[in-house]
Every structure is written in C-alpha cells, then in structure tokens.
Amino acid sequence: MLHAIVLLLHLACFAAYLGAGFAQLQMMKRSTGATGELQKVYEDLAASILVKLELPAIFGSVLTGAFFVAQTPEFMKQGWLHGKLLCVLVLLVLSHLEMFNAKKIGRLRREGGATAENEITARKSRHQIFGTIGTVAVVVLLVCVTVVRLAG
Numbered sequence: 001m002l003h004a005i006v007l008l009l010h011l012a013c014f015a016a017y018l019g020a021g022f023a024q025l026q027m028m029k030r031s032t033g034a035t036g037e038l039q040k041v042y043e044d045l046a047a048s049i050l051v052k053l054e055l056p057a058i059f060g061s062v063l064t065g066a067f068f069v070a071q072t073p074e075f076m077k078q079g080w081l082h083g084k085l086l087c088v089l090v091l092l093v094l095s096h097l098e099m100f101n102a103k104k105i106g107r108l109r110r111e112g113g114a115t116a117e118n119e120i121t122a123r124k125s126r127h128q129i130f131g132t133i134g135t136v137a138v139v140v141l142l143v144c145v146t147v148v149r150l151a152g
Contacts, residue, residue, distance in 0.1 A: 003071070006064050013060035017091075018138065020053035025131040028102065032124055040109050047102035054095050062088065080149040087141035094134045101127050 024046040031042030065088070068075065075081050105123050108116045 006067050010061060010064035010068070013057045013064060016057035017054060017061060020049050020057055021095075021131070021134060024049040024054060024098070024102070025127070028105075028124060028127050040106075043102065043105050043109060047099070047106050050095065050099040050102055055099060058088075058092055058095055062092065078149070080144045083144040083148060084141055087137045087144065090137045091134060091141075094130050094137070098127060098130050098134075101130070 027042045027046035027049065031039050031046070034042055069081075101123050105120050105127075108120050108123075
C-alpha cells in the first residue's frame, strides 16, 4: 500500500512539474507581447510559478524517486534508470536556471535603466532555450521509463 501511495505522489509531482513548467513558459512568452503593467505581471507570475510550484514539484519527484531506489536498490543496475536520473538532473538544474533568470528579469524591470530592456529581451530568449532543452529532457525521460524500460 505504501508503494502505491508513493507512486501516486511521484506521478502527481511529475504532473505538477510539467504543468507548472508549461505555465511559466507561457507567462514568459506572453510577457514578450505585452506592454506596461501587464508585462510586469506576466514576468512576476512566471517567477512565482517557478518558485511556488515547479521547484517544489521536482523536489517531490526526486524525494519519492529516492524512496523507490532505497526500497529496491536493484533499480540502480537497470540502464533505463540511469537515463531517467540524468534527465531528472538536467530538469533540476534547468528549473533553477529558469528561476534565477525569471527573478533577474523582474529585478531588471523594477530597476529600469537604459540597458534594462535589451538585457530583459536577451534573458527572455535564454528562457525559451531553457524551455526547449527541458522539453527534450522530458521526452527522453518518458522514453526511458516506457520504451527503454519495457524493451529491456
């Protein structure tokens, strides 16, 4: 029964991570086309989603995943898990990079200045690249836990 509950939490955290990741990227994208106060609201919302939803969700996935490995150490001998863990590491790092980037965009927007808009534009472009890398990592992760795992 405990295994089933932890699996449910693991999958719920992963689903929350995906939803939050999609939402924060959409907010950042919409901020590019917005102006004035709405632009600031979108940027702040993206940063807030990262801090309050995306990062806690990926930490929940990591903790519940660690539970599975602790319960069944033989998992560490399976190649698909190594691929999955690499993807999770990439996603964990990306989430932090996105958080720092989104927070910096907010600070730049508040401070203003002559070069702020150019740096904000560059950071938003970087944010989209992070999102693309994250999407690829999620697809590879899903392939590892389905196709690779079940084929081996």
